[in-house]
Amino acid sequence: MKSIKLKKHTRCCCLSILAISILSGCTIVPVKPWEKATLAQDIVKFGGPNPMMKKFEEHIFTSKEGSKGGGGVSGGGCGCN
Amino acid sequence: MLNAFIKNITLPLVLLLSSLPTFSLEVGDTIDPEIAKQLNIPAGKVGIIDFFASWCLSCAKEIPELNDFDANESTNQTKVLGIDVDEELEEGLVFQRKFNVKFAVHNDTTQKIIQHFDPIGMPALFYIKDNKVIGKRIGAVDNIDEKIKLDLAKLGVNLL
Numbered sequence: 001m002k003s004i005k006l007k008k009h010t011r012c013c014c015l016s017i018l019a020i021s022i023l024s025g026c027t028i029v030p031v032k033p034w035e036k037a038t039l040a041q042d043i044v045k046f047g048g049p050n051p052m053m054k055k056f057e058e059h060i061f062t063s064k065e066g067s068k069g070g071g072g073v074s075g076g077g078c079g080c081n
Numbered sequence: 082m083l084n085a086f087i088k089n090i091t092l093p094l095v096l097l098l099s100s101l102p103t104f105s106l107e108v109g110d111t112i113d114p115e116i117a118k119q120l121n122i123p124a125g126k127v128g129i130i131d132f133f134a135s136w137c138l139s140c141a142k143e144i145p146e147l148n149d150f151d152a153n154e155s156t157n158q159t160k161v162l163g164i165d166v167d168e169e170l171e172e173g174l175v176f177q178r179k180f181n182v183k184f185a186v187h188n189d190t191t192q193k194i195i196q197h198f199d200p201i202g203m204p205a206l207f208y209i210k211d212n213k214v215i216g217k218r219i220g221a222v223d224n225i226d227e228k229i230k231l232d233l234a235k236l237g238v239n240l241l
Contacts, residue, residue, distance in 0.1 A: 009084055033203045034166045034195045040136035
C-alpha cells in the first residue's frame with residue numbers, strides 16, 4: 001500500500017486545524033438573553049421552588065461570597081440606555 | 082513562499098474567526114428583508130418593536146405601560162408591535178391573556194426575529210422606520226411609555 005507523504009508544514013497545518021476543531025468543542029457558548037426560559041424556572045434558582053430554602057441558600061451565599069444578587073435572569077441594569 | 086505564508090497565517094486566522102463576537106442591530110442598520118416582511122411595518126411609520134417573554138419579569142412590568150401608550154398615544158405615524166419570543170406558543174398566549182396585551186403581537190417561537198436583532202438584554206425595544214433601526218432601548222426601563230414619548234419626540238414624530 002502506497003503511503004501518503006505530506007510535507008512537514010502541511011502536516012503542521014492539518015494538525016493545527018484538527019486541534020482547534022477539537023478544542024472549539026470545549027468553548028462555552030454564552031446563553032443569549034432570549035434563551036433563558038429554562039434558567040428562569042424556580043427549580044434552577046437558589047433553593048429551588050421552596051421559598052424558605054431559597055432564603056437560606058441566599059443567606060449562605062451572601063455570607064460566604066461577600067456579594068449578593070444574580071439569582072434571577074431577567075431585568076438587571078445593562079447600563080446601555 | 083506561499084506555503085510559508087499559509088503556514089504562518091492559518092492559526093491566527095482560525096483563532097480570529099472563532100473569536101469574533103456577534104453584534105446586535107445598531108441604529109442605522111438595515112433589517113433583513115425577510116424579517117421586515119414578517120414585521121410588516123408600513124412605509125413611513127415608526128414601528129415600536131417590543132421583545133418580551135413570559136418568563137421575563139421586567140417585560141411583564143412594561144406590558145401595561147405599553148398598553149397605555151398604544152391606547153392613548155399611538156398615532157397613525159406609529160405602530161406598536163410586540164414580539165413574544167417564547168418557544169412554547171401556549172405559554173406565550175397564556176402570558177398575553179394574563180396581561181391583557183392589547184397591541185399587535187407576533188409569536189416568534191422559532192426566535193428567528195430576535196436572533197436577527199440580537200439584543201444584549203431583555204426586554205428590548207427597537208424603533209424602526211422604512212426597514213431601518215432608528216433607535217433602541219435595552220433592558221428594564223421604568224415608565225417605558227414616557228420614555229417612548231421622549232424618544233419619539235427626539236425622532237420628530239408627532240403624537241396626539
